[in-house]
Amino acid sequence: MAMTPADVDAAAALIPAPVSVDGPWRCAFVLAPDTALAAGPGTEGVARWLRSTVGAALARELPPGEAGTPGGITLRVDPALAPEAYRLTVTSSVEIVGGSAAGVFWGAQTLRQLLGPDAYRKACADPGAWRGITQQVIEDAPRFGWRGLMLDVSRHFMPKDGVLRYLDLLAAHKLNVFHFHLTDDQGWRIEIERFPRLTEVGAWRSRTKYGHRASQLWDEEPHGGYYTQDDIREIVAYAAERHISVVPEIDIPGHSQAAIAAYPELGNTDVIDTNRLSVWDTWGVNPNVLAPTDNTLRFYEGVLEEVLELFPAATSPFVHIGGDECPKDQWKASPAAQARIKELGLADEDALQSWFIRHFDRWLADRGRRLIGWDEILEGGLAPGAAVSSWRGYAGGIEAARAGHDVVMCPEQQVYLDHRQASGPDEPMPIGYVRTLEDVYRFEPVPPQLTEAEAAHVLGTQANVWTEVMRDQARVDYQVFPRLAAFAEVAWSALPPPGERDFAAFERRMEAHYGRLAALGVDFRPPGGPLPWQKRPGVIGRPIDGSPPNV
Numbered sequence: 001m002a003m004t005p006a007d008v009d010a011a012a013a014l015i016p017a018p019v020s021v022d023g024p025w026r027c028a029f030v031l032a033p034d035t036a037l038a039a040g041p042g043t044e045g046v047a048r049w050l051r052s053t054v055g056a057a058l059a060r061e062l063p064p065g066e067a068g069t070p071g072g073i074t075l076r077v078d079p080a081l082a083p084e085a086y087r088l089t090v091t092s093s094v095e096i097v098g099g100s101a102a103g104v105f106w107g108a109q110t111l112r113q114l115l116g117p118d119a120y121r122k123a124c125a126d127p128g129a130w131r132g133i134t135q136q137v138i139e140d141a142p143r144f145g146w147r148g149l150m151l152d153v154s155r156h157f158m159p160k161d162g163v164l165r166y167l168d169l170l171a172a173h174k175l176n177v178f179h180f181h182l183t184d185d186q187g188w189r190i191e192i193e194r195f196p197r198l199t200e201v202g203a204w205r206s207r208t209k210y211g212h213r214a215s216q217l218w219d220e221e222p223h224g225g226y227y228t229q230d231d232i233r234e235i236v237a238y239a240a241e242r243h244i245s246v247v248p249e250i251d252i253p254g255h256s257q258a259a260i261a262a263y264p265e266l267g268n269t270d271v272i273d274t275n276r277l278s279v280w281d282t283w284g285v286n287p288n289v290l291a292p293t294d295n296t297l298r299f300y301e302g303v304l305e306e307v308l309e310l311f312p313a314a315t316s317p318f319v320h321i322g323g324d325e326c327p328k329d330q331w332k333a334s335p336a337a338q339a340r341i342k343e344l345g346l347a348d349e350d351a352l353q354s355w356f357i358r359h360f361d362r363w364l365a366d367r368g369r370r371l372i373g374w375d376e377i378l379e380g381g382l383a384p385g386a387a388v389s390s391w392r393g394y395a396g397g398i399e400a401a402r403a404g405h406d407v408v409m410c411p412e413q414q415v416y417l418d419h420r421q422a423s424g425p426d427e428p429m430p431i432g433y434v435r436t437l438e439d440v441y442r443f444e445p446v447p448p449q450l451t452e453a454e455a456a457h458v459l460g461t462q463a464n465v466w467t468e469v470m471r472d473q474a475r476v477d478y479q480v481f482p483r484l485a486a487f488a489e490v491a492w493s494a495l496p497p498p499g500e501r502d503f504a505a506f507e508r509r510m511e512a513h514y515g516r517l518a519a520l521g522v523d524f525r526p527p528g529g530p531l532p533w534q535k536r537p538g539v540i541g542r543p544i545d546g547s548p549p550n551v
Contacts, residue, residue: 014509019140025134029071035060036063037075038066045105053119058119075095085098086141106140106142113516117519147492148179148460150410156470158476159225169522176243177244177460179320182249183259190232198263205223208223224279229310236312240314251321251322253326254324254326260274304319321357387400387406391411391416393413395551408458415463416465416466418469432543442503463487485510
C-alpha cells in the first residue's frame with residue numbers, strides 16, 4: 001500500500017514544533033520488515049522502547065544491526081549536543097543523535113510521529129502497509145528543563161495501569177516531569193510500612209460528593225485505593241525508562257484530614273475531637289490541619305524516609321510538600337500551638353507554617369534532596385533553598401525568582417486543566433474560567449517583569465489536573481486533551497510572544513495529532529465539543545465568567 005501525499009503531510013505535522021526542519025523532500029526511508037536497529041552505547045533503553053512500541057505497532061521486529069547500514073536506524077549519543085537536544089536525519093536510512101540518552105529518546109518520539117497514527121497502536125492494524133518517511137533533517141532542543149504535568153490521584157484514585165498510561169502520554173508529548181499528588185484530605189495513596197493505618201484507613205472514604213461541593217448529589221459507593229511500595233517502584237522505573245522525573249507530593253501541614261483520620265494524634269486535639277474525623281468526602285479548603293508538635297515532625301520524617309527510598313534521588317531530586325491552603329483557625333484556637341509559637345519566638349501563625357516548611361527543607365537538604373512547595377510557602381518567609389510552584393498566579397513566582405529561588409510556573413488562571421474548555425452548556429461539570437486550546441497555546445511561562453537573571457530561576461512550567469470532578473480515566477482524558485498538546489509546545493518550543501503565535505498553523509498540525517490521540521485511545525474533547533457520552537447533564541460545577549485576572 002502506497003503512502004499518499006496527505007499521509008506524508010499528516011506525518012510531518014510535528015507537535016511540539018521542532019527548532020528547525022531542513023526538508024522534507026522526496027520519500028527516502030522505508031521502514032521495511034527487515035529494517036535493522038543499531039543502538040550505540042547509552043541508547044540501549046531507547047532501542048528497547050522503539051522495538052516494544054513502534055516495532056509492535058507496525059509489525060517490525062527491528063533486529064540489531066550495524067550503525068549506518070542503508071535502510072537501517074542508528075541511535076547514538078554525541079555529548080557535543082545539549083543533553084535533551086537531538087538531530088534526526090532521514091536519508092535512505094535514519095540516524096538519531098542526542099546529547100544524552102534523553103535526547104535520543106525525544107528524537108525517537110519525533111520518528112514515531114513521522115510514521116503516522118498507526119505507530120501509536122498496541123498492535124499492527126495493517127501489516128502490509130508501506131511505511132515511508134520523506135528525506136529531511138530535524139534539529140531540536142527544549143526551551144525549558146522542567147516540562148511537567150501534575151496529576152491528583154487523591155481526590156479520585158487512578159489505578160496503577162492508568163498512571164503508567166499517563167507516563168506514556170507525557171513521553172509522547174516530550175514532557176519530562178510527573179508531579180504525583182499522593183496525599184490530601186480525600187485520600188492517602190502511598191503505602192508507608194511503618195504507619196499501616198495511612199492506607200488501611202486513610203485510603204478509603206465512605207462516599208463522594210458528585211460535582212462541585214455545592215451540588216446536592218452524592219456517589220454513595222465507597223471510593224479509594226492506594227499504591228503498594230512495589231507499585232511505586234514500578235511507576236518510578238517506568239518513568240525513568242522514558243526520561244521522566246517523578247516529583248512525589250506529601251501534603252503538609254494542610255490538606256491532611258486523611259492522615260489525621262488514620263492517626264488522630266496528628267491533629268489539633270486540644271481544639272477538636274480528632275477521633276471523630278473520617279476521610280473527607282467533599283471538596284474545598286479543609287480546616288483540619290496538622291498540629292505543630294514534635295510527634296508530628298517525627299511522624300512525617302518517618303513517612304519521608306520511606307518516600308526517599310521509593311523515589312531515588314537520580315529520578316526524583318525534588319520532593320513536594322504542598323504547603324498550600326492551610327487555614328490557621330485551629331492554630332489560633334489551640335493553646336498548644338500558641339505555646340509553640342511563643343517557645344520558638346515566632347511572630348504569628350504564618351511564621352509557624354514557615355517553621356514547618358523550613359524544618360523539612362533542612363531535613364530534605366541533609367539527605368541530598370530539594371524541597372518544592374506551592375507558593376503559600378512564601379508566607380512567613382521562604383525557606384532557604386526551597387523552590388516554588390507558582391499556582392495562584394504569576395506573583396508568587398515573580399517574588400520567589402527575585403529573591404533568588406527557583407520557580408515552576410503553573411498559574412491557575414492559565415494551565416489548570418480542570419478548568420472548563422468552553423462556555424457552552426454542554427461542558428461536563430464546568431469549573432473555573434474558560435481555557436480553550438488557543439488560550440493554553442498563548443500561555444507564556446516567563447513573566448515580562450523579570451530581568452534576564454531573574455528569569456533564569458524559572459525552571460520551567462507545568463499543567464495541573466485536580467480531579468474533584470473527574471472520577472474516571474475518561475473524564476481525566478477529556479479535561480487534559482487536546483490542551484496538553486498545546487501546553488507541550490509552550491514548554492518545549494521556542495515560540496514567539498503570545499500575540500504573535502500562529503495558532504491557525506498549530507490547529508492544522510493538530511488535525512494529524514488527533515489521529516495519534518485516537519490511536520492511543522485517548523478520550524479527548526473533539527474540536528466541535530463534547531460527544532454525547534462525555535456530557536454530564538444536571539451535575540453542577542462552578543464556572544467563572546469573564547477572562548481570568550493576570551495576577
